Amino acid sequence: MAMAEQERTFFEYLVYISENHSPLDFMLVADHIDKFFFGALLTLEITILSLLIGGVMAVPLAIARAYRTPWFNGPIWGFTYFFRGTPLLVQTYLVYYGLAQFDVVRESFLWGPILSNAWWCALITFSLNTAGYTTEFLRGAIENTPKGEIEAARACGMSQARMIWRIVLPSAFRRALPAYSNEVIFMLHSSVVLSTITLQDILGVGRWLNGRYYLAYEGFVTAMVFYMVLVFFISTGFRLWEKRWLGHLRPRDTADA
């Protein structure tokens, strides 16, 4: 017995400790860590793409809302109310399982390439969802443009369109930035919904691992660490961005002067 103990390699020793004495079987996690990295790629892919699409959609929608454009204001309000007023999980289920119930949808040209595919269902729902939120806080930022800036733009003889493009939007983006960093982190957290429609995102891989080896928390703890690292990068990135864009709002650094 003592001999056998000595002949054990360091790796076998680690496996033994991990399986028998560690509260968390870290060697099992290490064995499947590549799957978690692929899961992280999928999480980031969907989160980033939907933020891009939703963000691009939100700009014209927010302008139409802020200026109470006739015909558009009402429907856009309805759109944002629906997507902000219902849980993302329910919206995703509705698109993924709900639409599939209708023969019309299953026989349409959209079914094969897009709606039969969980990835596309998620991208569509997530994009619309984040577009709803972004529209509303961007609208708020546009409405809060200081009067002086608008009067200055008018005094310079700018047309309405030019004023929006050159003065109102850049200034609204700056003011919306802190709220947007929250939206990005919320989107990352909401992306766990992916695992409920068969996609292997970070949580999906965690649940796969738990399911495969009948574990309680190894998969969840690993997924948590992955999300925490991602949020760390996102919030650091936004802090640097805010420093650049909102530099004029900070008190002057007296040590430099």
Next chain:
Amino acid sequence: MIKKKLTALGLAGMLALASGIATAGDPLRVGVEGAYPPFSWKEADGSLKGFDIDFAMEVCKRLNRECVLVEQEWDGMIPALLARKFDTIIASMSITEERKKKIDFTIKYYNTPAKLVSKANPGFEGTADGLNGKRLGVQRATTHQCSAEKLYPGAELVLYGTQEEVWQDLASGRLDAQLSDSLQAYEGFLALDAGKGFDFLGDAIDDIECQGVGAGFAVRKQDSALRDALSQIILDIRADGTYKAMNDAYFAVDIYGG
């Protein structure tokens, strides 16, 4: 008023904790799933029905204890048992070596084989080669997830939280095939309108390592007295004809198995 009630509840809770081990008069908390017809499903009014539920009720009656059914999502079933959310699992859980590392089982109460299901005449075989590159659905944390990964390594495995979701996606054409219990597949899908045009693909799979030796009730490892009592009740139910009555209410064949 409410505060008083809460205090009373809190005291009762503490007393229950202090007394520790459950005695014969305490209710038996049974973990069930509720999304696996005809073994367990949920009626529109929220009540639970099915073979597993009937079995649980019969067991409680014979133990002379009240039954408290605790609904639990499948992939959290074993962790919830270990966390003492309930005392036993009666939810068609197969007795396998992998699970026995964590929990203990009674003797089996039924045993039915697992089979693949696909469109009738799908144009591929139910083999490792045939399923290569095909989308194969299974419910997460089941014996079928284990078998699917082992027997069809080339298939694209698609994981679901419940078996009902697997059927939905097989019917809508998102899956090429799925692997599950053959009896549940027949009663819960193939015999229904939704399952028209679908059929079993190949024979029962042969994989005792993943599939185990039938379904049993699960208990925590230290609860061997409860385990033995439950095993004895299964034998009694089988012997005195109660089993046949419960079986025949749902199935045309005897599901006890060999």
